[in-house]
Amino acid sequence: MVFQSLKRRGYVEQPTPLQKLRRFAEKLNGANLWIKRDDLLPFGGNKTRKLDYLMQEAVEAGADTVITASTNQCCHNGILLLAANREGMKSRLIMESWGRPKYDFSCSPEREMYRLAGAEQVETISDLPSGPVEEIPLARKMAEEVRREGKIPWFIARGGAGPLGSCGYVRAAEEMVRQWGSEEPAAVVCPCGLGGTQAGLIVGLKRSGCKTRVYGIGVTGKSTAVMEQSVREQCRELTDFLEMERVPEDAVCCIEGFAGDGYALPYKKQYECMQLLAETEGIFTDPVYSGKTLAGLVGLLECGKLDPKQKTVFLHTGGMNLYYDFSSLKGLG
Ligand SMILES: *Cc1c(COP(=O)(O)O)cnc(C)c1O
Numbered sequence: 001m002v003f004q005s006l007k008r009r010g011y012v013e014q015p016t017p018l019q020k021l022r023r024f025a026e027k028l029n030g031a032n033l034w035i036k037r038d039d040l041l042p043f044g045g046n047k048t049r050k051l052d053y054l055m056q057e058a059v060e061a062g063a064d065t066v067i068t069a070s071t072n073q074c075c076h077n078g079i080l081l082l083a084a085n086r087e088g089m090k091s092r093l094i095m096e097s098w099g100r101p102k103y104d105f106s107c108s109p110e111r112e113m114y115r116l117a118g119a120e121q122v123e124t125i126s127d128l129p130s131g132p133v134e135e136i137p138l139a140r141k142m143a144e145e146v147r148r149e150g151k152i153p154w155f156i157a158r159g160g161a162g163p164l165g166s167c168g169y170v171r172a173a174e175e176m177v178r179q180w181g182s183e184e185p186a187a188v189v190c191p192c193g194l195g196g197t198q199a200g201l202i203v204g205l206k207r208s209g210c211k212t213r214v215y216g217i218g219v220t221g222k223s224t225a226v227m228e229q230s231v232r233e234q235c236r237e238l239t240d241f242l243e244m245e246r247v248p249e250d251a252v253c254c255i256e257g258f259a260g261d262g263y264a265l266p267y268k269k270q271y272e273c274m275q276l277l278a279e280t281e282g283i284f285t286d287p288v289y290s291g292k293t294l295a296g297l298v299g300l301l302e303c304g305k306l307d308p309k310q311k312t313v314f315l316h317t318g319g320m321n322l323y324y325d326f327s328s329l330k331g332l333g
Pocket of ligand 1: 047
């Protein structure tokens with residue numbers, strides 16, 4: 001598949017800004033830091049870029065109901081619900097409880113948001129099944145119900161993972177390359193959750209002939225080895241899908257040690273980094289993804305793995321909708 005010939009829905013119309021972090025960088029001994037503002041995408045988050053491609057496939061298949069799963073405090077279910085509404089489709093969502101304490105959806109602010117936007121069905125499960133969404137018994141049951149109503153269901157992978165979803169970040173990489181022109185940075189620092197964002201960036205920068213290194217900060221508590229193996233595999237799938245030369249193994253660099261006690265559990269040093277960015281630049285990061293990535297960026301500068309004199313770009317993937325609190329709407333709908 002040739003990248004340029006891939007169709008997308010057009011959810012991402014304009015490049016998100018690439019800005020210099022002057023005041024934040026001053027506090028970090030004058031490091032040469034920039035930020036890519038994907039938090040400014042509609043509803044914030046890298047899921048919008050992935051769904052730009054993934055929903056095209058659903059529309060072309062004639063689907064009228066999308067089914068997906070994701071963990072609590074991941075933007076995927078919410079952003080898919082909004083994208084489905086835009087396409088006139090229904091959505092059935094599975095919330096997988098992950099992290100401590102166990103997530104209670106019935107009391108979560110997300111619940112009212114899903115109700116407000118009219119999700120057809122939202123169910124919670126208390127474990128994280130390892131296989132694809134279409135193998136979760138509950139998801140199969142949802143699909144059967146949809147078919148029985150004479151409608152056409154469509155599964156969307158958890159977190160928008162997979163080569164087509166990652167194309168959203170191949171495109172983002174090309175966008176950044178146009179923005180920085182001849183001033184190529186030494187590094188881009190991004191979150192590594194399932195790793196599709198990082199894989200897309202690595203492949204996209206390679207496609208553009210860039211030597212910029214991509215560091216994926218682990219946000220879930222997985223080891224470097226486990227993350228790197230997964231991101232390498234996703235890079236292989238993506239380059240095969242795009243009929244491109246594979247990227248070398250050492251192009252994949254994941255960093256453990258900044259996830260605190262695990263997924264969705266923030267910690268003090270992370271809080272301080274989030275506070276510094278908010279105080280110096282007026283930019284919020286979220287507790288689950290971008291806040292930990294920011295803590296990783298600061299940590300890599302402190303330990304000398306990133307050279308403060310060399311240009312570094314922090315990819316802010318958003319996650320801000322995690323902050324919305326619709327709980328005051330409870331009982332109205
Ligand atoms: C899902 C998500 C991530 C993780 O992206 P992966 O491609 O799964 O690594 C990062 N940031 C935000 C805001 C997210 O919602």
